[in-house]
Each structure stands twice: as C-alpha cells, then as structure tokens.
Amino acid sequence: MSAIRVRGLRKAYRGAVAVDGIDLDVGSGEVFALLGPNGAGKSTTVEVLEGHRRRDGGEVLVLGQDPGRPSGAWRARIGIVLQSSKDAAELTVREAVAHFAGYYPDPRATDEVIDLVGLTGKAAARAGTLSGGQRRRLDVALGIVGRPELLFLDEPTTGFDPEARRRFWRLIRLLADEGTTILLTTHYLDEAEALADRVAVIARGRIVAEGAPTTLGGRATAEATVRWLGSDGPQVRRTAEPALLIAELARHGEPAELVVSRPTLEDVYLDLIGERA
Structure with a gap:
C-alpha cells in the first residue's frame, strides 16, 4: 500500500511554476528521500x-x-520536523516533549524520546539555551513523540556534528524497523544513500529520476573507471567490463595502486540537476 500517492501535482506562485506535474508514490514503511537543489x-x-x-x-x-482537507485524527498520525523551529523556547526540553506528547493518543514516554535523540543531559535546560544542533535534536524529539505512522523530516541533521548525525541515523533505522514511513529531504547525499530505500531527484519542478540509491540514473550499470600505476606512470581507462581489463593487466603482473570506481551518488545527482562542472 502507498502511504503517499501523488498524481499531477502542480503549484505556482504569481505565475512562476514551482511544481510542474509531479507523480510520486511512497510505500508504507518505506524510507524515501527527496533530493534537489534550492x-x-x-x-x-x-x-x-x-x-x-x-x-x-x-x-x-x-x-x-487529502491533506488539503486535514482532520485532527489525520494530523495525529503524522510527525513533522521542520527545517527550522523556535517554538517552546521558554520550556525545558522535558517540558516541551511532555507538552507535545499531550496532543497524541498514544505518545512515547517523555524520557524515552529524550534519550533517543541524545538530549538526556539537557533534559532540564530551556530550549532557548540549546545550541543549533541540540535544538535540531529537540525538533526531532517533538516530531517522533506521537509515534507517527508517517514522519516528514526536512533537512533534519543541519547543524549536527558527525557523532550526532550517526546517532540520528540509528534512530531513523529504528523507526523504519518499527514500520514508520519516512519522507526525508536532505542536502547530504551520504545521508540519503545510508538511509533511503528509494530516492527521487527533483529539478525545475519535475521529478527527473527515481530509484534505489545504488541504481539511480543508471549508476549501477555505468562505465567503471580503472586507475593503476603502469610502467609509463599513472594510467586511467573507462570500461563497462572492469573485470576483463583487470584480468588482462594481471597477465603482465599484479598492477600497482589499482583502483576501480563507478559514479558516486553525488556524480549522478549533479548530472541530473544539470550542475556538473
């Protein structure tokens, strides 16, 4: 079943088209990343x-x-982590989580949520005193406290240090294992590759590619680049059959400094949005 089904979505602002006929399906329990430039x-x-x-x-x-006609019961089934938020600045972390928990019929325990996002040591601190990364963790806590069936995450790890990002990734995997559907927007392509079952790339208001991170834009079947150190210096060759090339090289001895690479998700993404240098 689809948690999200979109057909022909259009939106314009004062005649300028922002979304130009998008079709989109996100399966129930799927982690789906929507990528695209500003x-x-x-x-x-x-x-x-x-x-x-x-x-x-x-x-x-x-x-x-239809989200254009939302009901209270429907809103209780979704969680939202906005790109930026300054709500509840005068409340402590524990007070803010407990307050938002009251909006939902079956919330997670307050201290459990605080621990999940790594804020146990800041539970008694006022939200307005948190650093940018800590505030983002609180935003995530407020988004998941209601046990949402569907969670929207808009640039959730902005301001996170590497350790906090990895902890967040573990949280997303935990939620996914529990069956939560997650729609993630992020500028961190490694994050999309690590977390998403599927990704879609949007450019100029249209979906230009969709698929698993490993196959997006023909990535899995793209030519490989083989680099090695030959007798005449560094060598580079692109080939659709790197194993055959390596076998050929090996007949003359083990090639030094051999590296085989295919296009990264970033390479494919930049090609798709037309920003390849």
Missing part, C-alpha cells in the same frame, strides 16, 4: 503533503486522505 520545488511539494500549503492542481493522498 528552488527546485522540493519544499513546496513536502508542504503540500503535510497539509501546510494548498496545491493548484493534481491528486494527493497521504495516509489515504
């Missing part, structure tokens, strides 16, 4: 799905309901 229509699409922005055209179903 201004591509990514945020507008997510805001429509969250019920925060009206669309101009198309059909949209989120958990079986």
